[in-house]
Amino acid sequence: MKKFFFCPETxxxxxxxxxxxxxGKDCIELTEAEYRALAGHALALDAAGRPVLVASLPLTVEQLEAAERGxxxxxLRRSEWLIARHRDEVDMVxxxxxxVEQxxxxxxxxxxxxxxxASRAFPDDSGRPVPPAWLASLT
Incomplete structure (x- = not known):
């Protein structure tokens, strides 16, 4: 039976x-199934020092916050034109x-x-502010 190894250092x-x-470095023996699942992918270490796919690592709070701010x-940028158009229309009478309600x-x-x-729910995307229902028909 062929052996497979993962080196945490490399x-x-x-x-x-x-x-x-x-x-000559400390390496971890893997099963063939583990090796095949990991081969060809970017790897990182989990908390136990075992190999995991980079994409399977949970995002940090900072990454989640940055994504939500983005x-x-x-x-805000996507809806700015509506504000500008409305103000222009008001200015032009x-x-x-x-x-007025919209x-x-x-x-x-x-x-x-x-x-x-600043919301308590931030950065959980399920707590995002919900746009007015009519907005989707205009943007």
Missing amino acids: LGLYPGAPYGDAA WRDYE TTTTLS YGELLAWRQLLRDWP
Whole structure:
């Protein structure tokens, strides 16, 4: 039966026996199934020092927060044109595309987006501010 090894120091997989940079280092023996599941992928160490796929590592709080801030910033940019158009229409004293109620809902939602990082639910994406239902038909 062929043996398979993982070297935590090099993050490398070695069929047969450790070689090259892993020669003489402490390596972990793997089953053939483990080796085949890990081969060809970027690897990292879990808390126990075992190999895991990089994509399977949980995101850090900082990464989650950055992702949510990115989503929030995108939503603010994506809806900015509606605010600008409404203000232009008001300034030109023409009929506005948005009703007074819609404009108020849009402003309120955008404020919730700005306040989102201070929310108790942040950065859990299930707690994201919900846009007005009518917004999807305009953006």
